[in-house]
Every structure is written in C-alpha cells, then in structure tokens.
Amino acid sequence: MLRTHGFSLSSRVILVNGVLFALGTALLAFSPASVSPEPLLSEVVVLLVGLSVMILANSLLVRSMLRPLEQLSHDLDRARSTEPIAKVPVARAGIARQLATAVNDLLARIEIGRKESQLAALAAQEAERARIAQELHDSVGQSLTVVLLELKAVAGRVDADAQLSLEGTRETVRASLDEVRTVARQLRPHVLEDLGLRSALASLTTKLFSERTHVERGIAPGLPELDDHVELVIFRVAQEALTNVARHAHASTVDLRLSKVGNSVVLLVEDDGLGIAPGVRGTGIRGMEERAALVDATLEVTRREGRGTRVRLAVPIGDTTERADGAGEVR
Template identity: 40%
Template sequence: MEGGEVVALVVLAVLVGATVNLILLRHRFAPLEDLIQEMEKVDLSRPGSLLPSSIDGVGETEEVERIELAFLRMMRRLEAERRRAGSATLQAQEEERARGARDLHDEVNQSLTGLLLRLEAARADAPPELEPELAETKALANQAMRELLSLARQLRPTALDDLGLAAAIAGLVDRLGEGEIEATIEVDGDFSDLSDDAQLVVYRVAQEALSNAARHSGAAHVAVVLRRGPAGVDLSVADDGRGFAFAESERGLGIGGMRERALLVDGELTIESRPDAGTTVRLAVPAC
C-alpha cells in the first residue's frame, strides 16, 4: 500500500470517527436542547407559564434531569416571589390612593366649603351689579366640589367595601350612563367570597376600561358583563366605538397597568380591537 493510500485511509478513519462522535454527542445532548427550548417558551406576562409540570423528552441523562429539576424549582420560587411582590405592590398602591382620597375629602373639600360660605355671605352684602358674577363663582365652586368628591371616590372605591363588587361596578356603569353614552350591565353570580385582592383587581380593570371608553372610544353604547362560574370570574367591557391599533395606543390607554393587575391574581387580560370596529376588554380570574 502506497503512502498516499495510507494517508487517505487515516483521514477517512478520522472523519468517520468524528462523525460518529458528533452523532453520539448530539444524541446525548438532545434532551438539553429540549430543555433550552422549553426555557425559551417561558412568558413572564402569562400566569402559570413559569410552572411547567414536566418537560417532555428531558431526563434521559442524570445530568439533564438534575438541570431540569433545578430549573423547575427556580421557576416555582420566581412565581411565588412574583405573587408576593405583586400583592405588596397592589396593597401599597391602594393605601396611597386611600391617603390621597382622605386628603381631598378632609382638606381640600373643607377649603371649598369655606369658600362657598364666604361667597354666600358676600352675596348678601354685595351690590346688585355683582350678583351675576358672584352667582357664577358659586356655581364654579360647587362644580369643583362635585368633581373633587368624584375623584375621591375613584381613588378609593368605598362602594366596594360597603356594597360589594357587583354594586360597585354597577355604580361605575351608572355614572358613565349619565353622559352621552348608553351603558348597560349584566351580572350573574355571587362574588361575596372572592378575595379582597381579586375584587379590587376586577374593579380597577372595569374602571380603567370604562374610563377609556368614555374618553377615547367615541362609543354610543358600552355593555358590561360580570359573571361568576365554577372556573372563576369573567368580566367583559365592550363598546361600539372607533377602536384602536395596539402598536399605537397600548401605552396611552393604560393597558399595561391592567395586564399587571391581572397577573397579581393569576388572571388573564385579553383585548380585541380594530380601528372603526369597537373594543372588547375581557378579564378572567381563576377560582381560588
């Protein structure tokens, strides 16, 4: 056998060996690739996505099995921490809103009341030519007081504590219906045993969706549906307004805030909207 043939055989043997080793390595690490693919599927914006119960195809080797278990444990800890942090954030936000509502009611409202009393006293002693101007000033002060009390109610929904979730949302719908929009609500089920956090999230999402409909949609009609079933609570707020494109309007319409609130109670928020086709906001909160 000549030298060239020997070299060719050696090169061929090396190539065959390398190919076999590559095949063996790919087979050995295929489960690891499956694990990486599953890790890439984790979506922090969707409840439960951090907690896969198992990963198909993983676990063929002891090393990969250990990596899988460590990954699942880490995801469970992250999910639990997210819930704790989210609940604390929600509580802090509501406490801040409550303080703001008290300040508006106790301090600013008291100042406006004093102003109204002074205006009334001034009208009694003022010359007749000033009467129209003083009357207009009093009307503006009364309007400011009404808006102030409305803002205080929005900051801290006392109706939620006093009357319950369904009545509180019905109050939002009634106030919307006082304007040019026809607003209706359909309620089905008992919500009294729903957790405080869940009730607050449902209320705030309804409040934001109705506010968007009033300010941005140009709708003639808004329909709210609130249902309690075996799977949990479903809220729907639908309008027949101009709709919007998500890429242009999501940030300005508070959609991110609604999604964050939904995540705090493992809920899922979906929005259907197209320009000139109306908007539907849906919130699903699972049963505890």
C-alpha cells in the same frame, strides 16, 4: 455537584476517557504490532488509525452524555421567551432530569416571589390611593367648602352686578368641589369594601352615566368566592373601561356583564360608541393589562364590528365553591 447513578458528570467523562485509553494501551501491549526505533510508514499509519478510532469513540460517547444537557439548554432558551416563563420538559432519567426538575423548582419559586411582590405593589398602590383620597376630602374639599361660605358671605355686602359675578365664581367652585369628591370616590371604592363587587359595579355604572346613556347590567347569580385582590382587579378594570366610555366614546348604550364561563370569571364591557382606533395602546389599556397580569387574567380590548369597543377580562379561578347567597341577577 451534578450526579447521576452515584457518579458526577466530570467523573463519568474521566471514566470514559480512562476506559478508552486503557483499551488503547492494552491493544498496543498485547497486539502483534510494534514500533521500530525508526518507525516505518505502515507503523505510523497504524498509530494514526488507532488514535483516530479512540478520538472518534471518545467524541461519540461524550456527545451522547452531553446531548440531554444541550437539549435542556435549548428548552431553557425557548421557555425564557414565553410570558410567563414556561416550565422546561422533564427528561425520563439521568442528569437532564435532575437539572430540569431543579430549574422548574427555581422557576416556580421565582414566579411565586414575583406574584407576591406584585400583589404587595397592588396593596401599596391602593393604600396610596386611599391616602390621596383622604387628603382630597379633608384638605382640598374642606378648603373649597370654606371658599364657598366666604363667597356667600361677601355676596351679601356687594351690589347686584358684583353679586352676579360672585354667583358665577361660586358655581365654578361648587363644580370643582363636586369634581374633587368624584375623584376621591374613584380613588377609594368604599362601596367595594362595604358592599362587595356586585354592588360596586352597579354603583359604578349609575354614577358614571347620565340618563342619555342606556346602561345594561348582567351580573350572574352564584358567582364563586373571589379573593379580595381579584375583586379589586375586576373592579378597577371595569372602572377604567367604563370611565373611557363615559369620557370618550359618545356611546348611547353600554353593556356590562360579569359571569362564570368554564373555570374563569369573565367581565365584559361593550359600548356602541366611536370605537378604539386600531393599534392604540394608551395608559389606560396598559394599566388594565398590568392589573390583569397580577391575577393571571387574560385581557382583550378590541373594536367591535360596526362601531364601539369591547373589553373582556377572563380571570382563572380553578376549582372554587359557589356563593350561597342566592342573589339574583342585577340589572
């Protein structure tokens, strides 16, 4: 039950009404006014005026008590329209303060639960990626390797024309095997687990781009310690952004930067390719946005002036200690 100063809300409303009715009764009992067996018009007017005064006073008093609740309801509607849900302002005192405090506590609990469930979903997703990568490596990869060996054995027992045809088939199978291994590596970033974010980003740019594309990397020294799930989100966003550049942008230059800006770690990926079309939000961008939301990060995917695309991920880190590894900038 909602209480303020020892009284529940219903008790306060009943008390106000009781006081008003008691005052009205006292006025009727001790005033010189009286009502005849057959009321005169003047007496009816006095009764109506008294009733109107009591109704008006009751309305003003009850409305003043319920106004903080109406304001709280308005604040809740406004907070509900934000993402994430914002806390409602806390009143100075009274029942509105109790309600606002309770609502904010509930919203905080909901937000914590939502984050925990999202991180659990991220962990489950990565576990499924690892399982699929293992299946690709153990099953599909080994099967393709067996096919290559059998084709090599068959090539030694056929004529020259058939050998030429088999050689083309072997090249196709070999290319498929390389593609399977590449997908498996992308699904499960072993380098991130083994060597950390810095080396993982460097390896990512090396594997995705050929010598025709100039890659610039700038990973600032002394980055703060990051949680594993934060490093994973940064890596996955970088992977998606760089993969899009490698497949679709036809860029000659790619620039990847990771640095600390204020109380955030900022990942920046820029290219001079074709550039993202205005208003486009494909599956890749939605995936990056979902991952950014898991760590309260801000993601911006924009078209650069001139040509090319700019992806900026800012992950808030608060007060953290910096790394003591003393590593220099990676280029």
